[in-house]
Structure formats: structure tokens, C-alpha cells
Amino acid sequence: MTNPAIILVAPQMGENIGASARAMLNFGLSDLSIVNPRDGWPNERADAMSSGALDKMPPVQVFADTPAAIAPYHHIYATTARPRDMVKPVLTAAEAAADIRRRQAEGQKTAILFGGERAGLSNDDVALAQTIITVPTNPDFSSINLGQGVMLVAYEWFQAGDVTAAQAKDLPATQEELNEFIARLEAELDSGGFFRSADMKPTTLRNIRSMLSRSDLTEQEVKTWHGIVSALIGKRKHA
């Protein structure tokens, strides 16, 4: 199974190339190609912004034009913010992630094109792709930074395959442990004159139980509560 490649077409700022690389590796992608980068390659600003990602990834491939860059792939996606007058399927990043995963499972090699900072992909570049990816944004402020766009697509791709194992957690206290504490608290509150009216006592106790049970206290936390009550009433005993 080959993970999707990211292809940056005519990117301007090295910082954005580096940010793209970092975002890719954050989400498990490492195949990066660049078409005709304005400031050449390698690029010191890209290295700095990548936070080490470029050192950990296979070497970036540099191409003179988009057709050369996309040649090895079975299916090409073009990212664009503006609608284009072309009859192609348009997917959100999440939909595209599912589509990419499906193609990968079939053995297809896929690549995702991103345009430069100023104007995005040219119509000629979009025409080379089979599928368009558009991220829904605030219509009044829709232009996404290049590195951010790469991150969103990488993030959705990662999410689409993520089956993160449940995080090991402390066991909650048993109901018995919780009930023992609540019974103790009730007894101490009784002798402290907390329940002004016998009528209201059941409701008040229910509310206290509700507060305590809602937070799924662990065994250790119930012990802490016992300690708190002891400290508060202990002041009396030692007074």
C-alpha cells in the first residue's frame, strides 16, 4: 500500500514548503515533490520550518513541470479554493481521504496537487487531475495558507485510517466505594447541622450524589475526598 504523495506546484516561500513537510510527517505522509520552486532547492528556510521533518523523509523530488511530477501516479487530486469551470467530481478533504484510502487498498498510487501562494493551481494543472478537493471555509475569508492546506488534507487522510487504541485509564471507583463515601459525608453533614429541613434532605443528598457520581471518580480520588472530609472535621477534633 502506497501512501499518497504531496506535490507542491510553483511554491514561493521556503517556509511554506517546510511547514508542509512538517504537517505531512505529523500525519504519516513522507512523499513530497516540488514543481519549479521559486527559490530553488534545497532551501534553508524550508529546512528550519520543517522542524527536522525533511531530514526524516525520503529526499524531496524536484520537477520542471507538473506532467513530469504526476507521471507515476494512478489518480491525481487537485486542491482549489475557487470553483473551476470543469466537469470533475468535487470532494471535501474528508471525502477525499476516504477515496484515497479506498484507492490505496486497491493498490493505486495517488498524489495531491497544491498550487503556489499567490493564485493556487493554474487551470492547466487542475485539468491534469481527475478529482478536485475543496475545503469548505468562511466565504468572507477563504484563502488558506499553503502549509495549512497540506496539513488539512494530511490530517483527514490520517484520520480516515486511524483506529487509535483506547487510552489506558485508571479504573473508576466501584459504586460501593462511592456509596461508602457518600454515607460518611451524609453522617458528618448531619452532625454538622447541614440539612436545615428534613423534607429537603433527600433532594439535597441526591444533588450531592449527582455531583460526585458525574465525574467518574477513581478509587484514588475517593480516598482524596475521604482525606478532605477528615481534614475539615479534624479541625474540630483537635480544637
Place this chain on the structure above:
Amino acid sequence: MTNPAIILVAPQMGENIGASARAMLNFGLSDLSIVNPRDGWPNERADAMSSGALDKMPPVQVFADTPAAIAPYHHIYATTARPRDMVKPVLTAAEAAADIRRRQAEGQKTAILFGGERAGLSNDDVALAQTIITVPTNPDFSSINLGQGVMLVAYEWFQAGDVTAAQAKDLPATQEELNEFIARLEAELDSGGFFRSADMKPTTLRNIRSMLSRSDLTEQEVKTWHGIVSALIGKRKHA
């Protein structure tokens, strides 16, 4: 309905503040606060990287510490890459987005904390939050750029849309109300000799805060807790 606020705690680079603002506005968020920015505020590099977003948003609010920044909100989320030894719900960005939308529909004001570039949020800052947001990433390269992290959370929030039907509920206590109670409890525990060792006191206090904040106490419930503490220590006073 109030959209969630973004709070950057001790950010270092103006570029990342600007990238955060741009990403926020891309996805319809515009309430940005900064705690203790390294290079002060305003910041020219932030302006440049925001691509005009900072001019279109309400003025950024600057605070000297995190408690002051979070005071107005009902529910606080802390973003963190590392697991923390605290018992709090841990949500993915997508899960958090749904949770935020639900709280908004109930009239709750929410805020999301992001830590600085070097080490993220301190344990003390994480302890101030009720809920943790962790974005699943490549375990071998998990550190996300600050602006990218803000983008992912804003993106998921935007994606989650506005679908949740409002369920009328009691408002939770504000952080200010909760903090007043915790401060009082600390003082009473101190004079009750609860904190055996000064070394352990911060951890114990964090755990107590974590238990209390996890259950979204309502205003009325915080009053009940005040009553409980008064009753327990009152026994001493009347003894």
C-alpha cells in the same frame, strides 16, 4: 450563541500568532486572547502572517496570566500532545468540536487553550481546563506547529456545523466561581493540616481541581459545596 475563543498561552513567535488568527478566520472564529506573549503585543510579524485577519477580527485581548484569561468562560479545553497524569476526559479535535457545539447551543461560553511553541501548556494550565483535546498524530513525529494546531481545531469546529438542537440546561458555574470555591477549600484544608508535605501540595491541589472541574458544576452546585464545607468546619466552631 457565542463561538469558542482561542487563548494562546505564552506564545513565542509572532508568525504563529498571525497564522493562528488567519486559520481562525478561515473557519469563522474571531475571538483571540493571548497570555503573556514573549515579544509583546501588537506584533508586526503577527500582522504580516495573518494576511489581514487581525484587521478583520475584534481586537486581540492580552492577559498577564491564564486564570485571568479564562475567567469569563463556562468550559475550558486544553490542547496537549503529551498524555498528562490527570483524570479528565480526552477528546479528539472532532469530538471536541461536537462537544463545543453542544455547549454553545446551551448558551455556554467556551475557550480553547494552546501552549507555547517550546513545551506546550504547563501542567498548571492544563489543570485549569475541564477537558483535554489531543489530536492523534504520527507517534514518531507528533509535535504540531502552533498555528497548525489552532487550524485543526477551528476546522473541526467549522465542519461540525450548527446542527445541535438546544437543550435547556442550567448554566455551569463560571471559572471565577469555581476558583473562588477551590481557593476557599485550599485555605480550609491548609488550616486543617491536610497537606502533609509542601512538595505534594501542588499535585494534590491539581487533582482536587480536576475532580471538581470535571463534573461541570452548576452555580447552584458550587453554592452547595460552599455549604458542605461550612457545615464540616462549622462543627469545629460550635464545638
